Amino acid sequence: MNEPAAQAAGSHDKVIGDVMLDVNAITLRFGGVVALNNISFNVRKHEILAIIGPNGAGKTSMLNVINGFYHPQEGEITFKGNVRSQMRPHIAASQGIARTFQNVALFKGMSTLDNIMSGRLMKMKRNFLWQALHFGPARKEELEHRAFVEKIIDFLEIQSIRKTPVGRLPYGLQKRVELGRALAMEPELLLLDEPMAGMNTEEKEDMCRFILDVNDEFGTTICLIEHDMGVVMDISDRVVVLDYGRKIGDGTPNEVRNNQEVIDAYLGVSHD
Amino acid sequence: MFYRESGQFKSSYAKDQAIFPIRQDQIAIVLILAVAFLVVPWFVNDYWSKSVLQPFLVFSIAAIGLNILVGYCGQISLGTGGFMAVGAYASYKIMTSFPDMPIVLVIILSGFCAAGVGILFGLPSLRIKGFYLAVATLASQFFLIWMFNKVPWFHNYTMSQITVPPREFLGVTVTSSSAGPAAQYLFCLGFVVVGAWLAKNLVRGRTGRSWMAIRDMDIAAELIGIRPLQTKLLAFAISSFYIGISGALIFCVYLGTVEASEAFDINQSFLVLFMIIIGGLGSILGSFLGAGFMILMPIVLKNIMVGSFGMAAVTAKHIEISLMGVLIVFFLIVEPHGFARLWQILKEKLRLWPFPY
Numbered sequence: 001m002n003e004p005a006a007q008a009a010g011s012h013d014k015v016i017g018d019v020m021l022d023v024n025a026i027t028l029r030f031g032g033v034v035a036l037n038n039i040s041f042n043v044r045k046h047e048i049l050a051i052i053g054p055n056g057a058g059k060t061s062m063l064n065v066i067n068g069f070y071h072p073q074e075g076e077i078t079f080k081g082n083v084r085s086q087m088r089p090h091i092a093a094s095q096g097i098a099r100t101f102q103n104v105a106l107f108k109g110m111s112t113l114d115n116i117m118s119g120r121l122m123k124m125k126r127n128f129l130w131q132a133l134h135f136g137p138a139r140k141e142e143l144e145h146r147a148f149v150e151k152i153i154d155f156l157e158i159q160s161i162r163k164t165p166v167g168r169l170p171y172g173l174q175k176r177v178e179l180g181r182a183l184a185m186e187p188e189l190l191l192l193d194e195p196m197a198g199m200n201t202e203e204k205e206d207m208c209r210f211i212l213d214v215n216d217e218f219g220t221t222i223c224l225i226e227h228d229m230g231v232v233m234d235i236s237d238r239v240v241v242l243d244y245g246r247k248i249g250d251g252t253p254n255e256v257r258n259n260q261e262v263i264d265a266y267l268g269v270s271h272d
Numbered sequence: 273m274f275y276r277e278s279g280q281f282k283s284s285y286a287k288d289q290a291i292f293p294i295r296q297d298q299i300a301i302v303l304i305l306a307v308a309f310l311v312v313p314w315f316v317n318d319y320w321s322k323s324v325l326q327p328f329l330v331f332s333i334a335a336i337g338l339n340i341l342v343g344y345c346g347q348i349s350l351g352t353g354g355f356m357a358v359g360a361y362a363s364y365k366i367m368t369s370f371p372d373m374p375i376v377l378v379i380i381l382s383g384f385c386a387a388g389v390g391i392l393f394g395l396p397s398l399r400i401k402g403f404y405l406a407v408a409t410l411a412s413q414f415f416l417i418w419m420f421n422k423v424p425w426f427h428n429y430t431m432s433q434i435t436v437p438p439r440e441f442l443g444v445t446v447t448s449s450s451a452g453p454a455a456q457y458l459f460c461l462g463f464v465v466v467g468a469w470l471a472k473n474l475v476r477g478r479t480g481r482s483w484m485a486i487r488d489m490d491i492a493a494e495l496i497g498i499r500p501l502q503t504k505l506l507a508f509a510i511s512s513f514y515i516g517i518s519g520a521l522i523f524c525v526y527l528g529t530v531e532a533s534e535a536f537d538i539n540q541s542f543l544v545l546f547m548i549i550i551g552g553l554g555s556i557l558g559s560f561l562g563a564g565f566m567i568l569m570p571i572v573l574k575n576i577m578v579g580s581f582g583m584a585a586v587t588a589k590h591i592e593i594s595l596m597g598v599l600i601v602f603f604l605i606v607e608p609h610g611f612a613r614l615w616q617i618l619k620e621k622l623r624l625w626p627f628p629y
């Protein structure tokens with residue numbers, strides 16, 4: 001699509017900003033296994049960055065390092081100008097990094113509404129004594145956040161399952177609720193670990209639409225892991241390729257598609 | 273036919289988030305409270321007050337407390353008896369040290385003492401989970417009871433038994449044997465109603481959600497910014513606060529005279545744990561249903577066997593214990609999530625009854 005046509009269709013040019021997250025020379029070892037070997041890449045404001053790679057390449061480990069579950073032995077992480085040798089989950093959360101998991105990590109005993117409300121925990125300030133009274137400021141705060149959460153519920157089109165315990169929901173909807181919980185944190189950087197795993201085409205299309213809308217409407221920077229190459233090539237601005245803990249590619253989808261090393265990693269090559 | 277919400281529209285989030293959003297429930301709770309506060313005190317006699325209502329009420333508070341910890345926050349505790357003893361002995365020490373202090377304040381302060389001890393014994397919960405935590409809390413049970421028996425300061429250097437001095441609330445004696453059955457019943461009821469209301473508010477708000485998040489998926493909980501240690505310790509503190517208040521009420525109102533190793537032994541820990549398992553983990557209503565079942569069922573069974581069949585009391589006691597075991601197993605097989613879940617299913621059925629589609 002040429003440019004005037006794109007503008008006529010109402011889509012506006014995406015402005016990709018400065019570097020938001022800079023991962024510098026990260027090395028992560030588990031005993032003798034080197035999960036991540038001297039990995040550096042960055043995520044720029046407002047872009048959709050995909051991390052791809054064969055199984056066991058270290059993609060999920062990379063996300064775990066970014067939000068502080070794993071502590072790398074070497075390297076440093078710069079997020080919004082703060083340099084750290086390792087993150088902590090609650091610091092990552094308070095700085096605006098939200099995350100979904102490969103195998104859905106929802107709170108199974110709680111309803112959809114409560115799950116998404118729990119994403120607002122960091123924003124709610126009243127202590128437990130106020131809440132016990134459920135009166136005045138605490139009540140007001142609860143209702144304000146409820147109104148915000150309802151917007152997310154509308155956005156994700158899950159109004160009908162608002163009060164359903166998430167344990168009873170089908171997988172595709174659980175993934176959507178998990179995205180909702182991450183969105184409720186109003187993150188600046190959203191890490192999505194295989195948001196479309198195990199979905200049929202229709203559900204994948206829905207999920208892509210939500211991801212693009214989040215990126216477009218809320219201006220959220222997104223870093224996602226995905227195995228469906230069609231999806232990756234379609235929605236991402238940049239792709240980072242990992243293989244056996246090493247970075248073997250970094251660039252636009254087209255550059256990566258034509259990178260010989262990436263092709264070798266995916267198709268296999270004889271080592272002789 | 274009568275229990276349904278069709279036609280009851282909520283036009284604000286406040287109404288939707290009410291504890292009892294359905295009108296029929298609102299009417300029911302008002303009726304129950306009216307009967308409990310206005311009707312029962314006129315008819316209650318010594319037997320009903322001492323043997324039925326008071327144990328039900330005080331154990332309901334303990335069950336709410338333990339449910340906060342086990343049902344909502346997912347931390348197993350077998351130290352309930354020990355924390356009850358902390359509440360009881362704290363109230364005794366406070367009453368004897370400050371004779372002029374109002375009894376309500378004494379009981380609330382005892383709750384705070386238990387909360388402090390609860391935080392202390394909750395510290396291991398950051399590192400250990402599940403059965404291992406159960407064993408750690410079991411240690412607190414044995415240690416606390418041993419301490420109250422062996423350290424004479426706690427029972428004011430007398431025999432290990434402690435007896436409550438008479439105290440008045442609003443001009444009416446509520447503690448010691450000179451108190452009337454209605455006054456004692458109302459005193460406990462007041463604590464139960466306020467306690468249950470505060471607990472319900474806590475568990476449906478931010479605090480409750482962070483507890484349940486820790487219970488259901490602690491990794492994801494950390495990710496949304498929940499600090500596990502603070503959250504777990506808060507659950508231990510509030511749970512022990514309730515259990516401490518229950519212990520103080522057991523000592524001051526229900527029993528009047530206690531000995532730590534008898535009134536608050538390991539059996540009480542299990543009794544309260546059974547209450548919440550049978551009543552429903554993670555449900556305030558379940559705490560009441562469980563306490564009701566575990567307290568009232570033995571009395572009903574005994575009355576049927578001794579009163580109707582004329583059995584010897586000793587034989588009846590043995591049969592009662594085995595029957596209770598059978599009933600517990602039966603109800604757990606029928607509904608592993610407890611009476612609260614049964615009630616929920618019943619409500620869902622009632623919505624369609626008598627015209628299911």
